[in-house]
Amino acid sequence: MLPPKLARLIDDQLQYSPRHSNAAGWRYLLPGHSPGRPRNLLGLADTLRHHGLPARAARNTAMMDALVDLPPMVIADLIGIHPKAAERWATLAGGNWSEYLAARRAAPQG
Template identity: 40%
Template sequence: MNAALAFLQHLASLGLTLEQATQHHVGRWLAEGPSTRYELRDFLVWTAGRGHSRDLAVPIRGKAEPEGLDEDAHWDLLRQCLHDEELPLDVRAAGSLVLMFGQHLSHIVALTSGHLGMADGDVTLRFDDTPLRLPDPLAVLLKRVIDEQPRHGWNANVPSAWLFPGKRPGAHRSTGPLARALITHGIPIRASRTTALIQLAQDMPPAVLAPLVGMHVTTAQ
């Protein structure tokens, strides 16, 4: 209602009533203010439907296009995650999953050894119901995560299926510390995810992409 009141006050300052307002008045008021003014749309749909105003349009304000990485920078980061032995193992594994499949960290930390499998001699990984065949460097890396991931405190003595075990017994790692580790080692999470998903979407239709990476088909579209 704040947008509606602000628009009515604007019209009053011009000596106009709502019935006298034109599309020009609406467009100019929207252009001169913050994006919250686009909330006026529902109010004008209501007033037009009841004959209190003309049929005035307020466009649905689209989201800003997400910013990704330069393609060369993206592949350089992925190669570094797959092959650079100087990076921590957890950073390499999580970074590879972000850069290759555009996975959110909340999905990555919830992965267990049960998400890995075999198909015709190839290592597979499930984000949803469909197993993905992994390239050899990533398959080897994830196997190493299971075998070599250091465990501290209680987790040193508690069996865990998590690929990224947390400090509490039976819990996976929190996204916050993992995000900070990735950023510290030069892996921008949002930009990396954006670039990976855009590249995947260019190579396969949404109905195929969605179940592979565990997203809703509408998001893939």
């Protein structure tokens, strides 16, 4: 479920943008420069970063939130990551904060 205002914006974009569908009939919320192709993920991340929206931080937060409600195997299947990676994320999401801070201090900055 999306907030109503966001849902309306997405519906409007899908309905009124001519570049959203390809020959197979798939529709893209974020179409690429070529008609019928999705937006490049790296280009989208750069655009978001340019506007002050940290894509990686948002992705990581969404992953942690999802792992509170769903088992790691379900998340791995839904978003296409390795089950071991989902397990590591689940450990981070469910571990205590002192372990998180220790891991954060040990991680290289950048």
